[in-house]
Amino acid sequence: MNGPWTRLARTQWAPLAALAVLALVAAVLAVTVPSRTADGYDRAAAASLGADGDVRVEARVAGTEGFRSVPTASDMALNSVNWQQLLPSTLRAVVGAPEQSVSTRGDRVPDPSPEPRIVTVSWDDGALKRLRLVAGAPPFNQVSDDSDDDRGREVQIGVSQQVAAKFGYKVGQRLRVGTRRVRITGLYAPVNASDPYWVSRGDMLRWRSGLNGDGVMVHHATALVDAGAYGLLTRADDQLTYTWRFPVRGDALTNERTGAMAADLEAYRAAIKNRSDVFPCEVVTALDARLKSYAGQLRTAKTVLGLAHSGLAAVAAGVLLLAAGLLAERLRPLLATMRARGASLRQLAAPACGLAALAVLPAAALGYGAGRLLGTGPPQAQSVYVIAALVALVLALPAVMIVREHAGVAPAADRREDLAAARTSRRRLVLEALVVVLAVIGVVLLRRRGPAGGDDPLVAAVPVLLGAALGLLVLRVYPYLLRAAGRALKRGRGVVGFLGFARGARQSAIGALPLVVLLLAATVAGFAATVETALQRGQENAAWAAVGADARMAAEQFDPGVLGKVRAVRGVKDAVQARVVNDLRPQSGPARITLIAIDLEAYERIAPGRLPAHPRGALLSPAAARDLGSGPVTLSKPGFDPIRVEPSGRIEDFPGGPGAAFAVVPYRTLKGTQAFPNEVFVRGDPDRAALQAALRASLPPNPAAGGFDQVIEVRRDALKEMTRAPMVDVVNDTFRDATLAGGAFGLLAVLLVLVVGARARGRSIAQLRVLGLSRRQSRNLALVEITPVLLCAVGAGWVLGLLLPGITGPVVDLRPYTGGFAAGNYAVDPAALPALLGALLLAAAAAVAVDRAFDARRDLGGVLRTGE
Incomplete structure (x- = not known):
């Protein structure tokens, strides 16, 4: 870089550094926020489908028919491969190796007790791998060549240690299960009792009791046999249940794959139904209802989080535009001199756009790399799009300002652009009307679409359009409020109030941009607080509706x-x-x-x-x-x-x-x-x-x-189950992050205006100090200057955030998180108001701190002698 560029960058180091830091932070957030949300979706998908999720191919046939189609246990494994090959691509990617099993229907064990005992005999390949022997020997059965010799043969079985203790069974004991004679050769226990495999196979580990249709208590249990008993089971005419189970691997589940699983399940059912080389089978799974529930939660999450993300992106864009605008303001005297000496618009754009690119491009690249290194989740294409859009906005702003100020109009020095004195141009009126019309059209369209809007970009853009329209309205009303306050304070004895409002009224459009930024940040915070409170109240009402009291007992x-x-x-x-x-x-x-x-x-x-x-x-x-x-x-x-x-x-x-x-x-x-x-x-x-x-x-x-x-339901447990749902955590965490990031950007906007404008403000304060302004009055003056912006922007944005869930109407559908219970009571939690007040006090304290910091380094005589 040549000498003039180096000197220019050195003289404008403060706005350049601010622009670079803001671009870095915005790029990091553009990467981490979508990635973290996508990772939350993936975790919610795995948790929603359940650790015990599986896809089973089942058939109920007579043993002789099963023997004709599947003669041996080896043929069961061969069929497992056939069923696996029919799996659609997405299902094949998320399920594990098949596990086959054959079970008898439950048969009664003769016993003098008035409570019948029903035992199911099962060969389950997956269960045998997850059990350990605690007594006796494992069952060992062999099949002879002559099927007649096998009819009525004694079958060796193993039973759970808990079942044996309950029923008093011993190793070596002989029983009759239906028409079969069985002998208990061993007792087993699970290697890992918390293994999700046992969720749907509890009968293999423990007994299950319940009333039958006649009101008689019945106890159910399952006994296990080895693969050698397959021939003994199939050579009888009793009904058998054939099962080929494909367990779902939670680590392979992603949000993208989950979205395709419902269609794959239907395709798999059709493929299984069309098989003719084996007895008729069907697909049995609990995933259909779980996928439907997850889809509803995901649709709502994408909608509400899209609204929050768009607001956060708009806040980041506003802060970057503010920094770029302040840099352009600092370059105005230089550009005016170059224009007076005959420089073309292209020559004017070189220093303005070049300095912005020097600050933004490396910072954006570094922020993207830092965001990826943080490893918050899988990379998202929208992160690149957002960063590119922000960089384009920052680079385009200086060019727009150059064209506006130097394309054949009077020099900028001859023009006054104070908020309270600037005239409204036709171009501005058309632009404002366009923003309002787009906001109204967006609201009408999204209300017509309802919950089906999902993550539609139109739905996500509505809060930004409404915030921009409200910001334009506030900017329209803002000068009149300042004028009225100035006239009222002019009659008072104190000079601080009048000077503060007068200085606030003389800010340019760039100086008023923090108002829009703060308004959007407050909108995001208000929307998040309102939806989160509505969700909490909806879940509380749903818990009351489910239980009916603090607790309910039933028998x-x-x-x-x-x-x-x-x-x-x-x-x-x-x-x-x-x-x-x-x-x-x-x-x-x-x-x-x-x-x-x-x-x-x-x-x-x-x-x-x-x-x-x-x-x-x-x-x-x-x-x-x-x-x-x-x-x-x-x-x-x-x-x-x-x-x-x-x-x-x-x-x-x-x-x-x-x-x-x-x-x-x-x-x-x-x-x-x-x-x-x-x-x-x-x-x-x-x-x-x-x-x-x-x-x-x-x-x-x-x-x-x-x-x-027998049922015991506790309301706090039902509420805890809803509030701890994986997708609820994703929504709450994203709302929290968006609120904190939006508030931080708003505070940065205030600090940026204060720091970058500290030199000009220092000159004004120095002149007022000569006229008798004390240090304490200068601190109060800093507060008075920032107060109108804070109150107008934060107040209007907060109100819009509270109204936004009602404006968007059916799009913000929280019923998937409340068990179908309507959650439309959109009222902010009173606990959020102290947080809002704390944010305002923090911004006011920042104004005083900046004034104190620069006042400590200010040389009054030097400022007055420079003549700048």
Whole structure:
């Protein structure tokens, strides 16, 4: 670089350094924020599909038919390869090696106990690899050449150590499972009991108990055999279940792959259905519902985070434009001199654009490299686009200012551009009208698209357009407010207020750019705080709707003293009993109604506001009212005495998922033996273990009447499960980062204006000091100068941020995070207001600190003698 360029860069080192630092920070954020969000999406995808996610090819056929298609265990492995080859590319990339298994249907083990024992015999290749022998020997079965000799042969099995302890089984004991004779050769235990593999195979490790259709308690367990027993199982006519399981590898799941898995699953189902060389099979998986849930959460996350990201990008662009504009302002005298000496517009652009490029290009490249080195997530193409757009804006601004000021108009020195005195040009009016029209069109279009907008660029651009339109409005009103305040302060005795507002009114358009930057930063913060609060309140309401109280207990039947036992639990403040009866029918019509009998007044104490005010009789859901009408009706079913219901009001929902058609009646409506409770709602903060003990103590002595589907739901646990969902963490973390980054950029904008304009302000303050201005008054003057910008920008931006979720309407759909519960109460958390006030105080303190720092180095006589 030649001498003049070096001297020019040295004289303008302050704005150049500020521009370089801001470009560096903006580039780092442009890389890290999208990468971190993408990494959060990937982690949420893996967590949402579950560690136990798998894709299974299953068939239920008779053993003889299975033997004809798959004669040996080796043929099972061969079919695994065939099923694997049919997997579409995305599914093949995310699943592991296939694991095959063959299981019998559950058969009863003869036992004198009134509680039947059902045992399933299974050969599971994956299970055998995850077990260790704790007693006896592993099962060893061989098949002879003559199938008749194998019929009725004794099968060697292994059982879980826990199952053996429960049922009293010993090594060497012989049993009869259905028509098969089996002998227990060994007991096993899992190598890793927390392995996700066992989530869907709990019967192999422990027994499972439940009531059958006759109300009898039944115990289920699974016994394992080796591959050699395959022939023994298939040479009988009993039904067998063939399974080829492909476990989903969480480390291979990404957001991009997850998006294609739903279509791949449908293609895989079609491919399996078209196979004719083996018995008919089907694809069984729990991924369909999980993929649908994840897709809804992802769509909402992309929408709300796109709104926040666009606002943050606009704030960064505004700060960079401010720095570039201040650099151009510092070069105005030099450019005016060059223009007066006959320099062309191209010659004027060389120093202006060249200096900006000297600061921005290396900083942007360094920021991109630093962002990649931080390793916050996979690289995103949009990071390059954002950085390129920011660099282009910074380099284009000096050229635009040169054309505007020197393209055949009067020299800049003859023109006054104070905010309070500048005239509005037609060009500016057209530009402002265009921004407003684009903002209105964007809002209308995104509201029509609704939640399907996803990560549409139009949706993401709406906050920026609205912020720009509001910023233009504030800039329109801002001079009049300054003038009015100046006239009012002019009549006062103090000089600081009048001088501060007068100096604020004489700032140019570049000096007013911090107002727009602060407005956008406050909009991002207000939007994030509003959506986050709405999400929290929606999740709280969803937890109340799911549980109905601080805790809920349910069983087939409780004894009459259940309330006393529950109220005796430490932490319980109150409790109310209820009974839920399903499938009641009126005397005529096909309607099926769920009846909920509860003490309405007591429940209102347990969960205030969950019932209509002053209920006197039966409350019907909308579906029940439509089916039953508005008059009295009698409901009954076999085994339940008829009950007369007299409607007195409507109720939209009730906890516990009673379905669409239900009726809530006073508990006293139940009479006689049908008046036993099967649910208890609790108010307080009890321990789950203590509630579990109270539940067990409240069951009737007859196990056939209770003990099945015993449920304890705690509201705080339900709320914790929703708030700790992986995608919720991504949204909250991104909102927090965007708010902090936007606030930091806003503070940098204030500091940039103060620092770069410190020399000019120093001259003014020095002249005022000669006229008697004290140091304390100069500090107050710095505060007064910055106060109008802070209050107008932050206030307007904060209000826009609060209104933005309501403006965007159905696009910000938070129901995927609240279990389908609507979350439209967009009101900011009062705790966010102190944070906003703290940010304003921090900006004011920065103004005083900058004034103090430069005042300490200011030579009053030197400033006045320079004549600059």
